[in-house]
């Protein structure tokens with residue numbers, strides 16, 4: 001699968017990547033975080049819950065969850081069974097309950113109940129990996145961050161931006177290609193493109209705005225009408 005066009009120089013790659021980024025940003029002007037949240041605490045909790053499920057499912061449980069546990073202290077003191085029953089629709093609810101109880105306790109004990117604004121502090125919290133930390137930094141605190149989820153990793157390899165599989169290496173590869181100020185928004189744009197057009201199984205190449213710039217054109221459906229039928233307008237998977 002490495003698909004970097006043969007002989008493409010680092011400078012040509014950067015130019016092509018930025019051109020693709022511009023085209024995709026125009027295609028998805030409304031790209032945004034699809035989790036519903038009001039503050040950093042809510043986004044952190046919602047992002048932890050979003051592992052292995054869809055944002056729609058998370059958004060279905062968070063209104064009740066945040067009404068019942070409006071801050072870290074309330075979460076830390078939650079009754080396990082009640083918490084499990086609220087988050088059950090998001091799957092893996094026992095493990096997620098353990099993470100949320102630990103998260104609430106750690107926020108209270110080590111950060112005075114507040115969500116920290118530094119990556120090393122965020123990743124030190126139970127259930128919080130680098131991806132979650134970057135989502136919170138970028139969307140709650142305005143610190144540019146690149147979120148490498150399953151969509152982003154797949155896309156940038158198809159784009160020939162990198163051959164790396166490791167999410168941290170992918171993050172650094174994207175960071176070297178795109179301006180820092182664009183990192184957070186481009187993460188949303190890439191996730192939108194992955195959810196709506198460049199699907200894992202049947203990418204809609206024939207309806208793709210970056211088809212001419214993508215070395216993987218043809219891995220999916222190229223016939224325009226059939227490809228257009230594959231494009232989702234509001235997939236949040």
Ligand code: SF4
Nearest residue numbers: 198203205208214217
């Ligand atoms: S051309 Fe195909 S593989 Fe390339 S980005 Fe578009 S949908 Fe994905």
